[in-house]
Amino acid sequence: MDSRRSDSYHSQRPAMPLAVKILVAGGFGVGKTTLVGAVSEIRPLRTEERLTDRSVGIDDTTGVEQKTTTTVAMDFGRITLRDGLVLYLFGTPGQDRFWFMWDELALGALGAVVLADTRRLADSFPSIDYFERRGLPFIIGVNCFEGSFRYESEEIRGALDLDPDIPVILCDVRQRESGKQVLITLVEHVLAVMARRQRTVGAGY
């Protein structure tokens, strides 16, 4: 009997965890995959999407028979928070023309960490702009590379023209404890943003 066979199969099947995700964004070489790897319980995995140039949306290829393909790669890691709750960390693809991939990543994300390098602060502007426009809560993690001058959080906040409530945290993404602290800061910030939005709604706006 089909049903009996599948019942016994179902009863043996491990429970399906609930999944949440956090994004790690920032410029090329800023340490996104290093952060993912430092806190992930698995070696970071890479998933790829292949696109025709038509879907990338840079050229009008109407009527052109030959399509070329582009690969956009995303590195991600996993943290089992408790039995039945899994957090995925996704590094965002760096190339600006893959914004549509960011849309998919951002959908349903709890929030984002924008990693910044003080030597190339401008590299984090596109990520900041993107999350501000989208209304996705984010924090800034300043990756303190060896040899880079140590700035105060407030100086960096000023240079990035950030709202005063957005946390700026100095970190070393190679260290698991430091990476963990970055994620805790983000989730606390997301909770604070939610509480503030609820108060605003409650006040009748």
Place this chain on the structure above:
Amino acid sequence: MTGSESEWLDEEAGPVVRPYALTRGRTRPQTREGFDLIAIIAAAATASFAPPGAGPEHLAILELCVRPHSVAEISAKLRLPLGVVRVLLGDLLDHGLIVVRKPAVTNQTPNEHVLKEVLHGLKAL
């Protein structure tokens, strides 16, 4: 399994780029399920119940998902592009061979309870 082999084909298939040869030219699943990157997939039956039209990649997904895996993990572990994995998952779902658990958050407003659980879990790491 009652389906004929033709159910695994799509007559509307456009020009085929190589990875999509596995999906016979289809670029998105034919079901309404969109298969979020972090949707969790588990096999509802062993590979031996797959219909004759199932390809080795369908079977590989069923074997991998004896333990639940996210869509992104399936793509990474089987080295298949995400779009291909989604089409194959659509086939498997149509045939009742997998079950899907959607992510905790599917829009822009995360649930406070889930956030607090995540925070608690991170602090306990």
